[in-house]
Amino acid sequence: MEQSSAIRARPRRRLIRKYVALVAALVVAALLTSGLTELYFSYQDNKEALFRIQSEKAFSAAATIDQFLEPLVREIEDVARPPMESGTRGRDERELNYLRLLQRATEVIQVSYLDASGRECLRVSPDELTIRGCRRDLSTQPRFRGARAKDTYYGPVYFRRDSQPHMTISVAESGSGRGVVAAEVDLRYVDTVISQTRVGTAGYAYAVDSRGRLVAHPNTNLVLTRTSLASLPQVAAALEGTAPEARSVTIGRDLDGREVLSAFQTVDLLDWRIFVEEPLSEAFAPLNSTIKRTALLLILFLALAVGTSVVLGRRMAKPIETMQAAAERIGAGALDQRIDVSSNDELGALAGEFNRMVERLQESHVDLEQKVDARTRALATALSELDEKSRELESASRHKSEFLANMSHELRTPLNAIIGFSQVLRERMFGDVNAKQEEYLDDILSSGQHLLALINDILDLSKVEAGQVELDVAPFSLREALESGVVMVRERATQDGVHVELAADPEVDVVTGDERRIRQVVFNLLSNAVKFTPTGGAVGVRTARVNGEVRVSVSDTGPGIASEDRERIFEEFQQTKAGIEQREGTGLGLALSKRLVELHGGRIWVEGDEGHGSTFVFTLPASPV
């Protein structure tokens, strides 16, 4: 019953699960596709936007620095021309020009004039006495050589009083003299531009020179300690020229090894690189938020989808469940049951078809019941008649058995007298007999004994059939019973030249049954075996325990039994061809043995092919009868 319920319940759960899984899978697939697509494009847009912002910041910073430097250089170039007049007046004119330069370009903190041989002939600054007269030889210095070689020279960044970044810009004078104007420029503005260039909250900018050394950074200490960033991958790539220029962004690393989004731009005048960087964690923080939001929405919609699919699944499964329940009741015999599904769809149509089918089934059932009733009545009449016949047969059989028993008794009495008197005469107790008489006496004795055996067998058989045989069941030694049987036939066997062998399994000894009847069966089988075994043959008796039952087999090397005779020989008065030719036996021994074995709950059969001997086997149940 429980198994039946389980079988009935399983499909219902599966159906709903299928609905839920299907709807949920559809919704999740749709949401995932949509969410992932949105995330992908959001990521791309975000990345593009970040790249654009950083590139533009780098570009803007570089452009600002360029815009700062270009007019400054032009200012210096303006004063880098020989004075109109020579001598003292010319020197005064140059000094005045330099003073004006200091006034106009406050970033210039000192201007020097180096003559064509590289000697410093004039130095003007806002805070020191003006130096006039050519004294210091600066001809070997880069500020002189560089300007002479390339017209304009930009020196490395240096720090006055370890604080403010400065640079020397020197310009070769035009004209024949080719003196050089060297201006010391305060780069604080560059520092400010870099410091104020920020991306997000943690983004920053910095500038490195052509060798990767920091020239501006929000952390002034890094600049003052002459930190080189040439080892950073993005800086190395930019300096080597392998990184694409401008408006391209790479993933680099900062000094702490964190990944940063990095863009750079070259300041053409100085060959500096301006980098604008932002930690990846911050740069992609909005994207992470989008991912979280999408995941949250996904979970939300998934829950909604599961809920909806459960409701839908139940609504769809309910008519099916109704049909199933009705089918169960109909299956249990309630053919008047109908399915109440009113939906106007395939399920409603199915329910209608089902109801019509049940109606036809009910009609068939009624018809069948009527037929069964008629047949049952006929059968009852037949049974009654059969019963009557059976009782009559039983009575006839009983009368037959009683008759046979009585007749046997009545026949045995005179037969015993015939046998007894024949024996007495044969033993010459009443005088001598001649050879002919002796021969006839032997015939009488032999025929009498045969008749007596026949009568005894008939008597036994009739008793069995009449149910008058009651087994005297008790444990007994099967081995002893078998030995006894062997002893009883050994004399005859010896006379006939037949070897009899007993091979009893030592494991099989005490069995439960009617010892006398079992001995009778054993003797019967042994005597048959000896009887039909030709001279020089052998008879073997074996016991074994097979599948819990005791098996006794008696085999011989006789003519064997044809397959068509194997069943027949266990019937009354049936004999094999050899038996008939032998003119021995009553044809009742095997029938009686069969009855006796079956009374014990065992079986008896014969094995072996014709011409190759035969083996009679009977079994006794292991358990007591």
Add this chain to the structure above:
Amino acid sequence: MNTGAHTRMALVASAVLAAGSLAACSGSDGDSSAEAVPHVGLMHVGKDHVPSSLDSLTARLEELGWVDGESIKLTWRNLEDKAAAETQADVFVRQGVDLIVAFEDGSIRAAQAATAETQTPVVFLHPQDPVRAELVESLASPQSNLTGVFGPRDLVSKHLERYAVMVPGIDRVLTLVNPEDDGTTAPLEETRVAAKRLGIELAIREVSNASDIQQVFRSLRPGEVDAVIILSPSLRLYFTALTLRLAARAKLPVQAHRKEWVEKGALFSYGMALKPLGTAGARFVDSILDGTPPSELAVEELPEVEFALNLAAARRLGIKIPQEMIILADIVYR
């Protein structure tokens, strides 16, 4: 902001200082409603003027979002002397101000002493030399609760140089020094070197009060000196006006340390431009209030100088200023 406004601000500031001191002594900060916004104390020694860096500082602070009375509370104190500065600095510390902005050396030293224990951040504006004055360990890394901005140090050699260009035939310059002033030694030595190079003789006179100065001017023989320089900071702080009056009477040009004195009769001033310093100082205030420790803010040095010229004074003295000097001047009073 004009000079009149500065004067009014100074008067109001004095009154507020007195009230503030009393309030501090009674254990009250005087304005509990302003607790939510940062409180910044600003102080300066020298009641004869208000540094022009104050206006540029507050203006820049406003640009940065720190509006006085709204997002920040600024308490300005212009003080009489060193003692008043020390007292005020203590008051600020006891009031628990978030930051002190100290203008010039006098107030900076007072703020440094008062905050030695509490390490209240101090932003200094235009000290002479923050490293030499031991306000910070180095410009790049202050390692202190003080940081700030300063301009070119006292350009005494340039003063002499400008005299040499503007006053033809200048030979001797009356140099007023106060031997009791610690800030005298270095500029005096520099002035001596410059004078030697320029071929100018210094008539050095040691004075420490008004009567000393009056005595010096009374003792001057006509033509004995061609110009006047007030060298010691203490003399500039307290006796510039007196010196100007006495020099005018003696028909001598005076070099002043601020353009405000040029406006009042000095021939010229040449020194640090204060407005850019105030603007730059606002960035320090902003950064510190935003949480950056002062020790991490490198001291900034601004190179801008300001050259102010008074052509009216030159005319009165009969000095013909070369045209190129007039062109070079940032401010010309006519």
